[in-house]
Amino acid sequence: MNQYPGAPVWVKVLGVIAAALVLVFAALHLSGHGMHHQ
Protein backbone atom coordinates (compact mmCIF):
# COMPACT_ATOMS: atom_id res chain seq x y z
CA MET A 1 0.00 0.00 0.00
CA ASN A 2 1.35 3.45 -0.92
CA GLN A 3 2.05 5.94 1.84
CA TYR A 4 -0.52 8.71 2.47
CA PRO A 5 0.72 11.78 0.48
CA GLY A 6 -0.54 14.39 2.96
CA ALA A 7 -2.82 17.39 2.46
CA PRO A 8 -2.73 19.10 -0.98
CA VAL A 9 -1.36 22.62 -1.40
CA TRP A 10 -4.78 24.29 -1.72
CA VAL A 11 -5.78 22.95 1.74
CA LYS A 12 -2.58 24.36 3.27
CA VAL A 13 -3.14 27.75 1.61
CA LEU A 14 -6.76 27.88 2.87
CA GLY A 15 -5.56 26.87 6.34
CA VAL A 16 -3.06 29.75 6.45
CA ILE A 17 -5.75 32.22 5.25
CA ALA A 18 -8.23 30.93 7.86
CA ALA A 19 -5.60 31.18 10.65
CA ALA A 20 -4.76 34.77 9.56
CA LEU A 21 -8.47 35.73 9.60
CA VAL A 22 -8.89 34.26 13.09
CA LEU A 23 -5.84 36.22 14.33
CA VAL A 24 -7.14 39.49 12.82
CA PHE A 25 -10.60 38.89 14.31
CA ALA A 26 -9.13 38.09 17.76
CA ALA A 27 -6.78 41.09 17.64
CA LEU A 28 -9.65 43.45 16.68
CA HIS A 29 -11.86 42.21 19.50
CA LEU A 30 -9.11 42.15 22.14
CA SER A 31 -8.02 45.70 21.23
CA GLY A 32 -11.60 46.96 21.53
CA HIS A 33 -11.95 47.93 17.87
CA GLY A 34 -14.77 45.48 17.21
CA MET A 35 -18.34 46.57 16.59
CA HIS A 36 -20.20 47.78 19.67
CA HIS A 37 -23.97 47.83 19.96
CA GLN A 38 -26.39 47.65 22.85
Place this chain on the structure above:
Amino acid sequence: MTMTPPQRTLALSLHVVASVGWLGAVAAFLAVALAGLTRTDVQMARASCLAMQTLMWMVIVPLCFASLATGLVSSLGTRWGLFRHYWVVVKLGVTAISTVILMMHARIADLVASVALQPRFSPGDAFDARVQLAVDAALAIAALLCNTALATWKPRGMTRHGWRATAEAR
Protein backbone atom coordinates in the same frame (compact mmCIF):
# COMPACT_ATOMS: atom_id res chain seq x y z
CA MET B 1 -25.82 3.88 3.34
CA THR B 2 -25.79 4.48 -0.40
CA MET B 3 -28.70 6.17 -2.14
CA THR B 4 -30.17 5.09 -5.45
CA PRO B 5 -29.51 7.40 -8.47
CA PRO B 6 -32.97 9.07 -8.31
CA GLN B 7 -32.51 9.66 -4.57
CA ARG B 8 -29.05 11.14 -5.20
CA THR B 9 -30.45 13.47 -7.87
CA LEU B 10 -33.26 14.60 -5.58
CA ALA B 11 -30.90 15.18 -2.63
CA LEU B 12 -28.41 17.09 -4.80
CA SER B 13 -31.17 19.21 -6.39
CA LEU B 14 -32.54 20.15 -2.97
CA HIS B 15 -29.02 20.98 -1.76
CA VAL B 16 -28.31 23.22 -4.77
CA VAL B 17 -31.68 25.00 -4.40
CA ALA B 18 -31.15 25.58 -0.65
CA SER B 19 -27.51 26.68 -1.00
CA VAL B 20 -27.98 29.01 -3.97
CA GLY B 21 -31.17 30.33 -2.37
CA TRP B 22 -29.21 31.07 0.81
CA LEU B 23 -26.59 32.99 -1.19
CA GLY B 24 -29.28 34.97 -3.02
CA ALA B 25 -31.14 35.75 0.20
CA VAL B 26 -27.95 37.06 1.84
CA ALA B 27 -27.28 39.21 -1.25
CA ALA B 28 -30.81 40.65 -0.94
CA PHE B 29 -30.19 41.21 2.79
CA LEU B 30 -26.98 43.13 2.00
CA ALA B 31 -28.80 45.29 -0.58
CA VAL B 32 -31.55 46.13 1.94
CA ALA B 33 -28.98 46.82 4.70
CA LEU B 34 -26.96 49.17 2.45
CA ALA B 35 -30.11 50.94 1.23
CA GLY B 36 -31.06 51.64 4.85
CA LEU B 37 -27.58 52.88 5.73
CA THR B 38 -27.08 55.17 2.76
CA ARG B 39 -30.49 56.82 2.59
CA THR B 40 -31.34 59.61 5.01
CA ASP B 41 -35.15 59.42 5.01
CA VAL B 42 -36.81 57.81 8.04
CA GLN B 43 -39.21 55.65 6.06
CA MET B 44 -36.43 53.99 4.06
CA ALA B 45 -34.29 53.36 7.16
CA ARG B 46 -37.26 51.93 9.08
CA ALA B 47 -38.36 49.75 6.14
CA SER B 48 -34.79 48.47 5.80
CA CYS B 49 -34.61 47.47 9.49
CA LEU B 50 -37.95 45.65 9.40
CA ALA B 51 -37.19 43.94 6.07
CA MET B 52 -33.84 42.69 7.42
CA GLN B 53 -35.58 40.98 10.34
CA THR B 54 -38.12 39.33 8.01
CA LEU B 55 -35.44 38.20 5.56
CA MET B 56 -33.33 36.87 8.42
CA TRP B 57 -35.97 34.69 10.10
CA MET B 58 -38.26 33.82 7.18
CA VAL B 59 -35.67 33.16 4.45
CA ILE B 60 -32.00 33.11 5.49
CA VAL B 61 -32.19 30.97 8.66
CA PRO B 62 -34.48 28.28 7.08
CA LEU B 63 -32.33 28.10 3.92
CA CYS B 64 -29.15 27.90 6.02
CA PHE B 65 -30.42 24.86 7.93
CA ALA B 66 -31.88 23.33 4.74
CA SER B 67 -28.48 23.68 3.04
CA LEU B 68 -26.69 22.08 6.01
CA ALA B 69 -29.19 19.19 6.25
CA THR B 70 -29.34 18.43 2.51
CA GLY B 71 -25.54 18.67 2.30
CA LEU B 72 -25.17 16.09 5.08
CA VAL B 73 -27.66 13.76 3.35
CA SER B 74 -25.96 14.19 -0.05
CA SER B 75 -22.47 13.48 1.27
CA LEU B 76 -23.36 10.59 3.57
CA GLY B 77 -25.54 8.91 0.93
CA THR B 78 -22.92 8.99 -1.83
CA ARG B 79 -19.34 7.87 -2.41
CA TRP B 80 -18.10 11.36 -1.49
CA GLY B 81 -18.65 10.74 2.23
CA LEU B 82 -18.34 13.44 4.89
CA PHE B 83 -14.65 13.16 5.84
CA ARG B 84 -13.10 11.46 2.79
CA HIS B 85 -12.32 14.46 0.59
CA TYR B 86 -10.80 17.73 1.75
CA TRP B 87 -13.22 19.83 -0.31
CA VAL B 88 -16.21 18.24 1.48
CA VAL B 89 -14.60 18.75 4.90
CA VAL B 90 -13.77 22.41 4.14
CA LYS B 91 -17.28 23.03 2.75
CA LEU B 92 -18.86 21.45 5.83
CA GLY B 93 -16.60 23.55 8.08
CA VAL B 94 -17.48 26.81 6.30
CA THR B 95 -21.22 25.97 6.44
CA ALA B 96 -21.10 24.97 10.12
CA ILE B 97 -19.15 28.09 11.15
CA SER B 98 -21.45 30.30 9.04
CA THR B 99 -24.51 28.72 10.71
CA VAL B 100 -23.11 29.34 14.22
CA ILE B 101 -22.19 32.96 13.43
CA LEU B 102 -25.60 33.49 11.77
CA MET B 103 -27.45 32.25 14.85
CA MET B 104 -25.24 34.37 17.14
CA HIS B 105 -25.90 37.51 15.08
CA ALA B 106 -29.56 36.91 14.15
CA ARG B 107 -30.67 38.59 17.37
CA ILE B 108 -29.02 41.83 16.15
CA ALA B 109 -31.68 41.92 13.41
CA ASP B 110 -34.33 41.66 16.16
CA LEU B 111 -32.67 44.50 18.09
CA VAL B 112 -32.55 46.71 14.99
CA ALA B 113 -36.22 45.98 14.15
CA SER B 114 -37.32 46.80 17.70
CA VAL B 115 -35.44 50.13 17.53
CA ALA B 116 -37.04 50.89 14.14
CA LEU B 117 -40.53 50.42 15.63
CA GLN B 118 -39.97 53.22 18.16
CA PRO B 119 -42.09 56.31 17.31
CA ARG B 120 -39.04 58.61 17.58
CA PHE B 121 -36.82 56.47 15.36
CA SER B 122 -34.29 58.37 13.26
CA PRO B 123 -32.00 57.07 10.43
CA GLY B 124 -28.92 57.28 12.70
CA ASP B 125 -30.34 54.98 15.40
CA ALA B 126 -28.66 51.58 15.97
CA PHE B 127 -26.16 52.60 13.30
CA ASP B 128 -23.32 50.36 14.57
CA ALA B 129 -25.60 47.33 14.71
CA ARG B 130 -26.86 47.99 11.16
CA VAL B 131 -23.27 48.37 9.90
CA GLN B 132 -22.41 45.08 11.59
CA LEU B 133 -25.33 43.35 9.83
CA ALA B 134 -24.09 44.68 6.47
CA VAL B 135 -20.51 43.53 7.23
CA ASP B 136 -21.81 40.12 8.33
CA ALA B 137 -23.77 39.79 5.08
CA ALA B 138 -20.72 40.72 2.97
CA LEU B 139 -18.56 38.15 4.81
CA ALA B 140 -21.30 35.53 4.45
CA ILE B 141 -21.42 36.14 0.68
CA ALA B 142 -17.64 35.59 0.50
CA ALA B 143 -17.94 32.34 2.49
CA LEU B 144 -20.85 31.06 0.39
CA LEU B 145 -19.05 31.93 -2.87
CA CYS B 146 -16.08 29.93 -1.53
CA ASN B 147 -18.44 27.00 -0.91
CA THR B 148 -19.95 27.32 -4.39
CA ALA B 149 -16.48 27.27 -5.95
CA LEU B 150 -15.53 24.17 -3.94
CA ALA B 151 -18.75 22.36 -4.93
CA THR B 152 -18.28 23.02 -8.65
CA TRP B 153 -14.47 22.68 -8.78
CA LYS B 154 -14.23 19.66 -6.43
CA PRO B 155 -10.44 20.00 -6.01
CA ARG B 156 -8.42 16.80 -5.61
CA GLY B 157 -7.15 15.70 -2.23
CA MET B 158 -8.19 12.89 0.08
CA THR B 159 -8.01 12.93 3.85
CA ARG B 160 -6.11 10.21 5.70
CA HIS B 161 -9.49 8.59 6.50
CA GLY B 162 -10.55 8.66 2.82
CA TRP B 163 -7.18 7.31 1.71
CA ARG B 164 -7.47 4.38 4.14
CA ALA B 165 -11.10 3.65 3.20
CA THR B 166 -10.24 3.62 -0.52
CA ALA B 167 -7.24 1.32 0.07
CA GLU B 168 -9.37 -1.11 2.10
CA ALA B 169 -12.07 -1.17 -0.58
CA ARG B 170 -9.55 -2.30 -3.24
